[in-house]
Amino acid sequence: MRVMVCVAFGLLCMTGSVAASSRDLTMEAVNGASDPSVASEGDVSPILIKAQVLLDRARFSPGVIDGRDGENVRNAIRAFERAHELEADGTVDEALLAKLNGTSSDPVLMSYTIAEDDVKGPFTAIPERMEDQAKLERLSYSSPEELLAEKFHMDINLLKELNPGKRFDRAGESIVVANVASPDGAKDRPKADRVEVVKNERIVRVLGKDGAVLAVYPASIGSEEKPAPTGSYTVKAVAHNPVYTYNPDYGFKGVKAKEKFEIEPGPNNPVGTVWIDLSIESYGIHGTPEPEKVGKAYSHGCVRLTNWDAEDLAGMVKKGRRSIFSTDARRPRLNRRWRNSTGRASDPRPLRCHAF
Structure with missing residues (x-):
């Protein structure tokens, strides 16, 4: 994880709002934050920290929790609002906070x-x-x-x-x-029926058998040099702590090697801590060593999530499940009965990944 300079826009740019001070960022102040009108413009906001943690817990991931406004948190809010039949405007308001607070009573x-x-x-x-x-x-x-x-x-x-x-x-x-612990815990993750990679929104959406949204994650998807595919594919396997093999045929910028080489596992491996192998050769969904860039920078062609989101997704999919790459996947049905169905995480054979 490399430290980056964040440009924030402010969910609610209120006249006369002031930057958050260290006094505003006490545990008590953040846990008790309830007024969306005090979201700070261009700085860390207690109400945004609270919203991001609650979204993360509900599996509508904002990516890296930073207490600032940005595309990732707005996409997470819109997805949550659609799933709970709220106006999908991507802003923190009283209706959103009421629904988020209803998902968990634990302090953020x-x-x-x-x-x-x-x-x-x-x-x-x-x-x-x-x-x-x-x-x-x-x-x-x-x-x-x-x-x-x-x-x-x-x-x-x-x-x-x-x-x-x-x-x-x-x-x-x-x-x-x-406090990002999911209410159902890692052992009782919901079971994915379909995974949609929505290119124009830079998200990965996980759907259950009834079409309800189980999770939404921000993603970096493809690049101009190696665009992500369009179509329907299946999950072949899941590898935890993968070895990354660089193939010189792809000619990544800045890599001069003319022969294949391997990079050992670890959280700072080029594909992070998990690789979800798809039925299209050399493509997968995986983690990243730079979570703060997810949703903000393109990958080399695959689908890049934060390590923790990739691990969460890996626990919900199994071999044979569909993964759909689309420019604009059809909108899922509203989640009228919000619930967490359960399913076992798959435990496929290890594999080595050969491309981003």
Whole structure:
């Protein structure tokens, strides 16, 4: 996860609104936030932190939780509003907050004591060049801050803003983090019947047998050099902690190697921590080492999600399920009876991925 400079537009640009101060970002202030009119223009907003965490928990992912406005959170809000028969305007208002609060009563921020496993490493400085990455034994996290931010689906800058003066490299330190635990837990994920990759919205949408929306994730989809396909395909397998194999036939910009090479597993592997293999050769849905760029930057042709969203999706699909790439997939039926159906995660054979 590399720190990026965010450009925020503000969900509700209210006259006279002020930037959030450190006092506004206390755990109590964020957990108790209820007034959408105080969303800060161009800065971190307690009400947006709350909305993002609740959306994440409900599987309408905003991507990286950063407390700022942007395309990813607006898409997540619209998807949630459509699924719950609200006006799909992509803004935080009282109707949206009422529905979000109804999905979970748990606080959105919580205290967390840094564990020994969080700080013991090893941590690895990740070089930019893929050829240099191939020399590493593992593409581990680069720091405890990166590990903790990804563990709680957060932007590193927000993690630091919520914890002024705190150390992240010391076990036993108490910090404030996003409470992103899903109500049904990882073991009881809903069962996907169909996965839709909607190119023009830059989202992946997961549907159940009755057509109800089970999850929506922001995604980077294809590129001009290697556009994502259009059509209907099936899931062939799911690989956790995949080895990435670079094929020089694709001629990625900045990669000069003329022969194939492999990059070892880890959260900073080019395809992240999971690869969902599709029935079209060299294409898949996968994680990323740069979650803050998901939905904002194109991939090399496949579908890139944050690592945590890719892992969540991997737990909902199984071999043979359809994955539909489309410019504009048909709108799913309204989720009139919001529920979490359950299903087992598949456990297919390991595989090596050969392209983004």
